[in-house]
Amino acid sequence: MRIKALTFLLMIMFTHSAHSQNVEGFLSLDSSIGYTSNTFLNPYINEWDRSDLSGYASISPMGQLLWDAGNFSGDVTSGYVYQPLFDDRPSFNGFYGNTNVRYRLSSKWMTEIQVSGSNFTSTYNRSLVAVLPSLTWSPGFFTRIRARAGSSFRNYSNLEAEGQAELSDRVDLYGVEIETWPSFNWRVRAGFNGNVNENLIGNHTLSFGLERIIQQSWRLSLQAATDRYSTDVVTTTGGGGTPPIGGPPGGGEETTTTEESDRLIRTGVSLSRTFFNRFTATASLSHVQFFPAENESLSDIQTALNFRYTFPVSRLMGGGKKDIDPKWDDEGDGVVFVSINYQDDGDLFLVGEFNNWERPGIPLSKQTERRYAAQLELESGIYEYKILRVVNGEEDWIDLSDDAMTVSDGFGGQNGLIYID
Amino acid sequence: MNSKTNKYYRTKRLFAVIMVVFWMPFMVLAQQANNALMERGVASGLDEAQLERVLDRANERGIEQGDLSRLLEPAFGLAERDLPSDYILQKLMEGFAKGVPPGRIMPLINSIQENTPRAVSIASNWTEKPEVAIFIERSGEQGPQFRNELVRANLKSLTQQIEPEILESVLEGMGQRSVLDKTTPRSIIAAVGILPDLPASARQADAARPLLARAVEGGFSASDLQKLPGAMNSAEKRSQLPAASVVEGVAQQLGNGIPASQVLQNLFNGNVNPGPPANIPGRPNNGPGRPPGTDGNN
Numbered sequence: 001m002r003i004k005a006l007t008f009l010l011m012i013m014f015t016h017s018a019h020s021q022n023v024e025g026f027l028s029l030d031s032s033i034g035y036t037s038n039t040f041l042n043p044y045i046n047e048w049d050r051s052d053l054s055g056y057a058s059i060s061p062m063g064q065l066l067w068d069a070g071n072f073s074g075d076v077t078s079g080y081v082y083q084p085l086f087d088d089r090p091s092f093n094g095f096y097g098n099t100n101v102r103y104r105l106s107s108k109w110m111t112e113i114q115v116s117g118s119n120f121t122s123t124y125n126r127s128l129v130a131v132l133p134s135l136t137w138s139p140g141f142f143t144r145i146r147a148r149a150g151s152s153f154r155n156y157s158n159l160e161a162e163g164q165a166e167l168s169d170r171v172d173l174y175g176v177e178i179e180t181w182p183s184f185n186w187r188v189r190a191g192f193n194g195n196v197n198e199n200l201i202g203n204h205t206l207s208f209g210l211e212r213i214i215q216q217s218w219r220l221s222l223q224a225a226t227d228r229y230s231t232d233v234v235t236t237t238g239g240g241g242t243p244p245i246g247g248p249p250g251g252g253e254e255t256t257t258t259e260e261s262d263r264l265i266r267t268g269v270s271l272s273r274t275f276f277n278r279f280t281a282t283a284s285l286s287h288v289q290f291f292p293a294e295n296e297s298l299s300d301i302q303t304a305l306n307f308r309y310t311f312p313v314s315r316l317m318g319g320g321k322k323d324i325d326p327k328w329d330d331e332g333d334g335v336v337f338v339s340i341n342y343q344d345d346g347d348l349f350l351v352g353e354f355n356n357w358e359r360p361g362i363p364l365s366k367q368t369e370r371r372y373a374a375q376l377e378l379e380s381g382i383y384e385y386k387i388l389r390v391v392n393g394e395e396d397w398i399d400l401s402d403d404a405m406t407v408s409d410g411f412g413g414q415n416g417l418i419y420i421d
Numbered sequence: 422m423n424s425k426t427n428k429y430y431r432t433k434r435l436f437a438v439i440m441v442v443f444w445m446p447f448m449v450l451a452q453q454a455n456n457a458l459m460e461r462g463v464a465s466g467l468d469e470a471q472l473e474r475v476l477d478r479a480n481e482r483g484i485e486q487g488d489l490s491r492l493l494e495p496a497f498g499l500a501e502r503d504l505p506s507d508y509i510l511q512k513l514m515e516g517f518a519k520g521v522p523p524g525r526i527m528p529l530i531n532s533i534q535e536n537t538p539r540a541v542s543i544a545s546n547w548t549e550k551p552e553v554a555i556f557i558e559r560s561g562e563q564g565p566q567f568r569n570e571l572v573r574a575n576l577k578s579l580t581q582q583i584e585p586e587i588l589e590s591v592l593e594g595m596g597q598r599s600v601l602d603k604t605t606p607r608s609i610i611a612a613v614g615i616l617p618d619l620p621a622s623a624r625q626a627d628a629a630r631p632l633l634a635r636a637v638e639g640g641f642s643a644s645d646l647q648k649l650p651g652a653m654n655s656a657e658k659r660s661q662l663p664a665a666s667v668v669e670g671v672a673q674q675l676g677n678g679i680p681a682s683q684v685l686q687n688l689f690n691g692n693v694n695p696g697p698p699a700n701i702p703g704r705p706n707n708g709p710g711r712p713p714g715t716d717g718n719n
Contacts, residue, residue: 022658066659068658068659073658073659073660102659102660103660104657104660107622110660112660136660138662140628140631141623141628141631141632141653141662141663141664142631142635142662142663142664143662144662179662179665181662181664181665183635183638183639184635184636184639184641184664184667184668184671185639185640187664187665187668213668213672216645216668216671216672217672274672277672351518353511353515356471356474356511356514357478357511357514357515357517357518358474358478358514358518359518380566381566381570382570382573382574382607382610382611382614384515386519397519402651405644405647405648406647407577407614407615407618407647408577408581408617408618409515409519410512410529410577410580410581411515411516411519411521411525411526411529413519415515417614417647419607419610419611419643419644421605421607
């Protein structure tokens with residue numbers, strides 16, 4: 001009975017919200033092949049392990065749901081990773097999930113909470129949960145500054161070595177980041193993130209990223225970051241042993257605490273290219289230099305090729321993708337070819353400024369089962385148009401897809417728009 | 422054929438004759454009214470063929486003469502002042518084709534008439550600037566044609582509640598040499614044309630000017646610019662940084678989500694998008710140290 005009532009309540013909520021929110025879903029498949037001398041540089045593992053120089057491959061199916069309703073918006077991401085290492089270490093695999101919920105306080109202020117978690121298994125099992133609320137200020141369209149603070153919880157359990165106790169810890173984090181776009185071709189990001197468990201700024205990361213967008217489909221990224229990890233080293237001297245040089249005379253015991261710090265310097269470069277809007281290939285090279293307080297520095301590299309294919313599952317609710325996205329090809333000498341993918345009953349016609357809005361208009365002839373096309377002769381200029389469908393003598397206008405160029409018609413509707421050079 | 426059938430046909434013919442006789446005066450009157458409108462329009466300087474088309478469409482759609490006369494009056498007024506009136510004629514034909522009632526067409530037509538002088542003056546002032554004149558000439562565009570298209574783009578914006586000051590500011594931003602060097606006349610027209618479709622926060626002079634100037638300077642084509650309102654609206658709904666959303670939108674990658682590696686880096690890394698700091702070489706009081714069961718700290 002309770003389950004039925006709950007189901008009924010959920011259905012009411014769903015039906016109600018369907019009128020006011022947009023939901024989009026995507027599935028993607030990420031795969032990569034790479035080589036690293038330290039799995040710290042492997043984005044899927046990110047644990048310090050220099051025990052082997054290893055190639056690796058990975059595959060990760062992932063689902064993503066984006067939604068917005070009023071001032072609320074959010075996304076939910078969940079995926080699985082399988083990553084075999086090309087040495088004698090076992091593969092690394094597991095699940096991960098991430099949820100962001102945002103609330104727009106005003107046009108410039110936004111609050112957000114990120115909850116993420118993962119569970120991975122290799123020679124050990126690692127679980128991670130992080131909760132990171134944040135506050136974002138956008139002084140303009142090109143800049144945003146975000147402050148965040150939260151905690152992450154980690155748990156390690158060893159699957160191979162018997163008798164190993166579980167290790168759990170909590171890290172409290174804070175960070176301030178700035179992202180700015182000097183133009184639509186350049187993105188600059190910088191951040192200062194710290195770990196408050198030891199002292200406020202003793203453990204921190206200072207990062208900088210520069211991205212150049214080239215002809216929309218190419219992206220060149222440069223990243224640099226420096227991490228500092230400080231440790232209080234407690235030294236006890238005296239108490240029976242030979243006093244150290246400079247130690248207290250007379251064999252008494254003295255405790256001294258000194259701060260030691262390790263430093264990491266990370267740099268990286270990546271180049272990615274998107275094909276057909278959905279397929280992205282990325283080549284990356286990264287380097288880390290570790291400067292321990294007392295030992296010689298260590299250097300590691302990673303290089304990888306990543307491939308990613310994304311496709312929309314559906315646009316589930318209001319504001320979803322509509323039917324038609326006409327493709328216009330200017331074939332020169334004033335000849336323009338328009339084609340439309342359409343699969344339904346009726347005949348299609350183009351009506352617009354090029355024929356002085358005369359109905360039914362220019363017929364689109366059926367080329368294949370789903371493809372309609374027409375050839376027009378147009379002078380250079382800007383033209384507004386609509387697509388008219390005639391079914392059994394009944395005429396109606398077909399909405400254009402969200403991807404098509406449209407413009408308000410002044411009567412409360414939308415017209416398609418085409419520029420002819 | 423029996424007498425009953427003959428009687429039926431006779432009655433039908435008689436009815437038809439009566440209808441024609443009674444309807445004829447109305448047809449004559451309508452034709453006379455059309456002729457009067459045509460004469461008035463041609464006298465005011467409207468294109469005869471275009472006006473004839475408008476009248477034919479109005480008759481086909483059954484627009485009453487009084488309504489038609491009122492709808493055309495703003496076009497006559499503009500033509501008499503030697504101002505462009507073609508946009509009104511196009512909008513009338515569009516409205517008739519879409520079955521928009523005259524009462525809903527009228528406010529738009531009145532608004533076009535009211536805003537045309539301002540649209541012309543804004544376009545003229547801008548195109549007469551020396552650097553803009555050079556830009557038009559260099560791009561191989563016909564000056565008068567470009568000006569007419571700009572007037573029309575201005576009108577689209579002005580009739581949809583875009584303040585003239587915003588238009589002037591946007592055009593001023595795009596009139597800088599650094600911007601003109603990287604764009605085409607079509608992109609300028611597109612930038613002006615999209616103003617009404619931008620979200621409210623972007624329809625302010627101080628916001629729209631840098632937004633559009635940077636887009637045009639960044640080499641956005643006319644069709645790229647056309648995607649900008651959608652991307653801006655999407656950014657607003659999803660609380661994303663508009664610049665990032667615009668770049669994704671122009672590249673038609675708005676719905677591509679976040680790569681898995683990036684999601685995971687956000688989870689683990691103290692990178693620009695922070696998460697828990699990664700496990701660096703273990704120290705007793707630096708988190709849990711290296712993963713248990715591994716000897717990776719070397």
